[in-house]
Amino acid sequence: MTDSANQTDIDLTDRAVFAVWSRDLVRYRDIDPNGHVNNGAVNQFFEDGRIGLRDQRMAGVQPNLLTGFAVVNFNATYRAPISYPAEVEIGTVVLKIGGSSFHLGQGVFHEDRCAATATVIQVYFDPKTGKSNTLPDPVRSALEGAMVRA
Amino acid sequence: MTDSANQTDIDLTDRAVFAVWSRDLVRYRDIDPNGHVNNGAVNQFFEDGRIGLRDQRMAGVQPNLLTGFAVVNFNATYRAPISYPAEVEIGTVVLKIGGSSFHLGQGVFHEDRCAATATVIQVYFDPKTGKSNTLPDPVRSALEGAMVRA
Amino acid sequence: MTDSANQTDIDLTDRAVFAVWSRDLVRYRDIDPNGHVNNGAVNQFFEDGRIGLRDQRMAGVQPNLLTGFAVVNFNATYRAPISYPAEVEIGTVVLKIGGSSFHLGQGVFHEDRCAATATVIQVYFDPKTGKSNTLPDPVRSALEGAMVRA
Amino acid sequence: MTDSANQTDIDLTDRAVFAVWSRDLVRYRDIDPNGHVNNGAVNQFFEDGRIGLRDQRMAGVQPNLLTGFAVVNFNATYRAPISYPAEVEIGTVVLKIGGSSFHLGQGVFHEDRCAATATVIQVYFDPKTGKSNTLPDPVRSALEGAMVRA
Numbered sequence: 001m002t003d004s005a006n007q008t009d010i011d012l013t014d015r016a017v018f019a020v021w022s023r024d025l026v027r028y029r030d031i032d033p034n035g036h037v038n039n040g041a042v043n044q045f046f047e048d049g050r051i052g053l054r055d056q057r058m059a060g061v062q063p064n065l066l067t068g069f070a071v072v073n074f075n076a077t078y079r080a081p082i083s084y085p086a087e088v089e090i091g092t093v094v095l096k097i098g099g100s101s102f103h104l105g106q107g108v109f110h111e112d113r114c115a116a117t118a119t120v121i122q123v124y125f126d127p128k129t130g131k132s133n134t135l136p137d138p139v140r141s142a143l144e145g146a147m148v149r150a
Numbered sequence: 151m152t153d154s155a156n157q158t159d160i161d162l163t164d165r166a167v168f169a170v171w172s173r174d175l176v177r178y179r180d181i182d183p184n185g186h187v188n189n190g191a192v193n194q195f196f197e198d199g200r201i202g203l204r205d206q207r208m209a210g211v212q213p214n215l216l217t218g219f220a221v222v223n224f225n226a227t228y229r230a231p232i233s234y235p236a237e238v239e240i241g242t243v244v245l246k247i248g249g250s251s252f253h254l255g256q257g258v259f260h261e262d263r264c265a266a267t268a269t270v271i272q273v274y275f276d277p278k279t280g281k282s283n284t285l286p287d288p289v290r291s292a293l294e295g296a297m298v299r300a
Numbered sequence: 301m302t303d304s305a306n307q308t309d310i311d312l313t314d315r316a317v318f319a320v321w322s323r324d325l326v327r328y329r330d331i332d333p334n335g336h337v338n339n340g341a342v343n344q345f346f347e348d349g350r351i352g353l354r355d356q357r358m359a360g361v362q363p364n365l366l367t368g369f370a371v372v373n374f375n376a377t378y379r380a381p382i383s384y385p386a387e388v389e390i391g392t393v394v395l396k397i398g399g400s401s402f403h404l405g406q407g408v409f410h411e412d413r414c415a416a417t418a419t420v421i422q423v424y425f426d427p428k429t430g431k432s433n434t435l436p437d438p439v440r441s442a443l444e445g446a447m448v449r450a
Numbered sequence: 451m452t453d454s455a456n457q458t459d460i461d462l463t464d465r466a467v468f469a470v471w472s473r474d475l476v477r478y479r480d481i482d483p484n485g486h487v488n489n490g491a492v493n494q495f496f497e498d499g500r501i502g503l504r505d506q507r508m509a510g511v512q513p514n515l516l517t518g519f520a521v522v523n524f525n526a527t528y529r530a531p532i533s534y535p536a537e538v539e540i541g542t543v544v545l546k547i548g549g550s551s552f553h554l555g556q557g558v559f560h561e562d563r564c565a566a567t568a569t570v571i572q573v574y575f576d577p578k579t580g581k582s583n584t585l586p587d588p589v590r591s592a593l594e595g596a597m598v599r600a
Contacts, residue, residue: 025175028201029194029340033331034577039521040329040497043490044179051178055235071489075525085205127484130531179490181483184427189371190343190479197340221339225375231430277334325475328501329494344479351478355535385505 010095010148012107012117013079018091019146022052026086037082042116045108046076049090050120053104057142065136072101073121080115082108088115094147100124100132102143160245160298162257162267163229168241169296172202176236187232192266195258196226199240200270203254207292215286222251223271230265232258238265244297250274250282252293310395310448312407312417313379318391319446322352326386337382342416345408346376349390350420353404357442365436368425372401376418382410394447400424400432402443460545460598462557462567463529468541469596472502476536487532492566495558496526499540500570503554507592515586522551523571530565532558538565544596550574550582552593 010017022045030041050071058066082088089109096103104120126133135143160167172195180191200221208216232238239259246253251273258266276283285293310317322345330341350371358366382388389409396403404420426433435443460467472495480491500521508516532538539559546553551573558566576583585593 023175024177025173027174027194028197029332029338031333032329033333033335034517035333038329039524040490040493043493044177047178047490051234067484071528073525073527074489075523077523078521084201179482179488182479183481183483183485184367185483188479189374190340190347193340193343217334221378223375223377224339225373227373228371323475324477325473327474327494328497344477347478351534384501 010093010105012105012119013114015091015107015109017093017105017148018107019093019148020049020053020056020091022049022090022092024048024088024090026082026084026088028084031084035083037084037086039076039078042078042082042108043074043076045088045090046074046106046116046118046120049092049106049108050104050122052090053092053146057146058139061136061138061142065139068125068127068133069122070125071120072123074118075120076116076118078116080110080113082110082115086110092146094143095119097135097140097143097147100134102135160243160255162255162269163264165241165257165259167243167255167298168257169243169298170199170203170206170241172199172240172242174198174238174240176232176234176238178234181234185233187234187236189226189228192228192232192258193224193226195238195240196224196256196266196268196270199242199256199258200254200272202240203242203296207296208289211288211292215289218275218277218283219272220275221270222273224268225270226266226268228266230260230263232260232265236260242296244293245269247285247290247293247297250284252285255298310393310405312405312419313414315391315407315409317393317405317448318407319393319448320349320353320356320391322349322390322392324348324388324390326382326384326388328384331384335383337384337386339376339378342378342382342408343374343376345388345390346374346406346416346418346420349392349406349408350404350422352390353392353394353446357446358439361438361442365439368427368433369422370425371420372423373421374418375420376416378416380410380413380415382415386410388415392446394443395419397435397440397443397447400434402435405448460543460555462555462569463564465541465557465559467543467555467598468557469543469598470499470503470506470541472499472540472542474498474538474540476532476534476538478534481534485533487534487536489526489528492528492532492558493524493526495538495540496524496556496566496568496570499542499556499558500554500572502540503542503544503596507596508589511588511592515589518575518577518583519572520575521570522573524568525570526566526568528566530560530563532560532565536560542596543598544593545569545598547585547590547593547597550584552585
């Protein structure tokens with residue numbers, strides 16, 4: 001569960017691999033003392049990409065089935081600085097589906113450039129017990145629909 | 151300098167009064183445990199509105215003249231909750247110009263609704279001494295051009 | 301309800317007036333491109349002060365009575381910059397109690413210096429209807445216990 | 451440079467391996483809609499740990515030698531939720547030093563529990579050209595002094 005998620009041969013700097021897209025606007029508050037968007041803001045962009053996957057692909061799934069996702073591993077590579085102001089696009093794709101967890105690949109893009117990529121492991125768990133849980137069928141189906149096209 | 155900025159008879163819930171517009175996208179991270187956008191995020195929207203005034207109306211002003219603005223009073227009224235996801239628009243207008251300071255009026259709008267308004271006092275100061283400074287003419291002209299139309 | 305909260309003759313730069321204290325540590329992420337703690341971070345300190353009032357003075361109040369507080373007016377005066385690293389202390393006091401709302405006074409202090417003060421109006425409302433509600437007696441009692449000592 | 455940083459056999463959940471310690475206080479704003487500290491806040495704790503390494507171990511290094519660090523890979527494992535309020539401690543240790551980059555190991559601890567660990571690759575670069583640069587000797591010495599004790 002805590003293995004690195006980054007053993008992927010998918011090129012996450014290539015926009016063509018992603019199944020779902022979200023977008024964000026850079027805020028003045030995102031800039032750090034170096035004048036660039038802080039990595040913490042880039043991490044928020046990745047988070048909005050994951051919520052975009054949920055909102056766009058699991059809209060029909062019962063709400064109570066969607067409360068139990070947790071990120072257990074987040075492995076980000078920052079490739080190019082982003083300035084203010086800017087609009088960024090975040091691509092998200094499902095890389096792998098296990099019994100109670102799944103792996104995502106993500107990319108943050110600014111204009112023609114890939115600014116950052118990440119692989120993420122999310123685990124499905126029971127909020128009451130805190131223990132991992134088998135992925136419900138409607139969630140699994142939605143995830144399968146967001147996998148890399150062969 | 152620390153007087154309240156809110157003695158204004160301008161209706162800041164009326165989109166028609168604003169001179170400059172900015173926009174922001176709500177992020178998942180903006181939501182607080184109550185499920186609404188936290189006021190701290192709304193305050194970031196107001197900040198982006200102020201930077202929008204600077205970027206849109208003072209682009210021709212020498213950069214070194216633009217480093218000395220500080221907010222000394224921020225008086226916000228939160229009028230309606232904002233949910234995720236949403237795009238917001240921020241209107242900003244100059245209400246009053248003094249010797250070394252100026253007053254702004256701002257409104258955050260979501261669709262047809264005014265979610266929050268604010269009045270803000272900014273002081274122009276010398277970053278080296280930390281003391282307030284007379285507004286340079288090009289800054290004053292730019293501010294005059296962003297005042298409420300009579 | 302949206303009147304300015306700042307008609308107070310209490311000196312909020314004086315540590316002696318506060319009933320409840322909280323503290324925060326400045327984070328690197330709080331620094332803005334000018335090298336000082338961004339006002340948005342100072343606003344988070346004020347928020348932690350308000351939560352401190354709730355946690356320290358309303359611990360015995362039924363949890364379901366504590367879900368309906370909303371800030372409707374936040375009026376902050378920023379008096380001195382804060383640097384990184386630093387520990388800040390936040391003082392909070394109840395200034396006025398109405399039927400369904402109350403006014404708070406707050407101060408953020410760094411060492412011997414008052415960095416910012418704020419007056420805040422909070423309204424008690426019914427989360428289901430979104431309408432303001434009479435303050436429940438146990439909440440009113442707790443607020444009375446955190447008023448300025450005459 | 452963008453290889454995963456997590457090929458380490460150091461146990462980052464063990465407080466004994468760290469060379470430098472920082473601390474942070476959880477803020478109300480750190481809590482996400484699930485009632486736990488959002489991973490983005492945990493990432494800020496890791497950032498403060500890295501700044502702690504710089505401030506505690508490179509205080510004597512010329513400031514202009516310290517401006518060119520960038521995180522190029524951040525690989526975090528979230529192990530246990532953190533609640534509000536809480537004080538956290540962040541341990542940081544140097545795992546490996548290359549020609550122009552170095553690897554860090556980090557752990558965020560709350561009371562007896564390790565809440566998260568991370569491995570991080572930072573590159574030293576020339577802010578003017580944006581290209582990686584050989585680590586200056588005083589920086590290298592400071593990093594060597596913060597390595598895991600054999």
